[in-house]
Amino acid sequence: MAFRCQRDSYAREFTTSVVACCPAELQTDAGGKKEVLRGFHVVLEDTLLFPEGGGQPDDRGTINDIPVLRVTRRGAQADHFTQTPLSPGSQVQVQVDWERRFDHMQQHSGQHLITAVADHLFGLKTTSWELGRLRSIIELDSPSVTAEQVAAIEQSVNEKIRNRLPVTVRELSLDDPEVEQVRGRGLPDDHAGPIRVITIEGVDSNMCCGTHVSNLSDLQVIKILGTEKGKKNKTNLMFLAGNRVLKWMERSHGTEKALTTLLKCGAEEHVEAVKKLQNSIKLLQKEEPSLLQFHSLTSTWISCLFPLSRKEGDSEFMNIIANEIGSEETLLLLTVGDEKGAGLFLLSGPAEAVETLGPRVAEILEGKGAGKKGRFQGKATKMSRRAEVQALLQDYVSTQSAEE
Known part of the structure; x- marks a missing residue:
């Protein structure tokens, strides 16, 4: 005869009687930690709890509100492992964990x-x-x-x-x-x-x-x-x-929302944004010697200008470098693009200096930009005039140092 759970898979609770109850042990493995639990194998006249078999795990549930920790089949009967004994012959109420079932x-x-x-x-x-x-x-x-x-x-x-x-x-x-x-x-x-x-x-x-x-x-x-x-x-x-x-x-939607916040773009642009980040990291790794030299300079100078220009890169690449090495005491000029054509620029440093110099940098490079909180960035059409920008910034740093 099939168990009640097999005759009616949708049944959630029913009443039956206890046939036998004998001491037993259950080996558990929680998070790699093995433990042996002492308890009882309870055999019921019929059961609502499916014993493991056919590729399907066993059910969880309760017998008279006592948790059933494992159900296994032994021939035509099912053994229910509990840590509380139940008296043979007694009537019991069996309930199944319906969500799991x-x-x-x-x-x-x-x-x-x-x-x-x-x-x-x-x-x-x-x-x-x-x-x-x-x-x-x-x-x-x-x-x-x-x-x-x-x-x-x-x-x-x-x-x-x-x-x-x-x-x-x-x-x-x-x-x-x-x-x-x-x-x-x-x-x-x-x-x-x-x-x-x-x-x-x-x-x-x-x-x-x-x-x-x-x-x-x-x-x-x-x-x-x-x-x-x-x-x-x-x-x-x-x-x-x-x-x-x-x-x-x-779960996927939650991940998508988190990525949208981190990458600051829509879900359909996530893959492209990650690819850009990967490319930026590769470029950043190439700049490691220059960045180490810059850190050495800033450890001894109160104020300085650090210019960095690369043909390859994007605004994300510049922001990564600015976040990594920028400071409130140092003017940092970053540009990417062909020196003979158009490109991108970023100026960071003391907020007052960036607010004054940012628009002038954009004007020299014949571009447009905007900024706030010590950072000004935009697009340029005349990257060939980068040397003029560097000279402007160096004069500003020298003037500031002389005044101090």
Whole structure:
């Protein structure tokens, strides 16, 4: 006989009786730290909590509000590990952690659907699968799966979800001729009782002990995250189903918002902005000897001018350098671009000096700019006049030093 959780995967609580309770131990591994818990294996007349099996993790829940830390199958019965004993013969109320259960139902039924579609469309056979904590993995018996195949599988499974195909559970006896027509990877050695067959109408029939949705519409949506090389010429396909897709989108949206704030650009420009940052870092690394020399100068001079010009770079590159080595006592002139053409410039330093000199720098370079708080930057059309700018700034520094 199947457990109550297998007969009705949507049941959240029910009453049953305790058959047995004996001392037991549970090995745990939390954050790499192994620990042995002492407690009890409780056997119930029937159970609402699914024991681990078929690639699906076990349920969590309570028996009379006592937490169940593990559920394992032993032949035709389930052992519930608790740290509080329960009296044999007593009536108990069993409740399942519904969020965890429904998540497992969505992932498991999603795996059945993907497996059937991948086989039907491309002859890609599933050899194993894993229902992970954050994502699930289907191992396909193929050394490679193309991006086009992945896209076709994803499109097909979501069409079937929108078609609201029913999912039914039947029990067959071992000698039923229909068993030979049902897909499956064999039964465990200690299997007892009838064989459960999960059928997605018009799509697939498969032997399975797990909990499943009753209609594909409960899967909501399936997102295939991609593939990676597996073991022994296999390919691993990673996917999310149902609420996991929504949580993944929430995390991705949060990351997108954070990047938008950091990069100061829209989401569609994130990749290009990161590429520019990478290029700026490479250029900055090339400037390390000059920057070290500058730091040596500023350690002995109260006020100085540090000019730096490079053909390659952008405004982000200049801002990185200004943030790294700029100070309120030093005039820093940065330019990027072809000396014979147009380019960009940045002047930073004492706020009063930058406010006075910034517009004059833009005028000499025949460009436009703006500034605030000790920084003035803009575009120039005559980079060939950079020497005039440097002379202007040097005269200002010399005048200031003489007055001091």
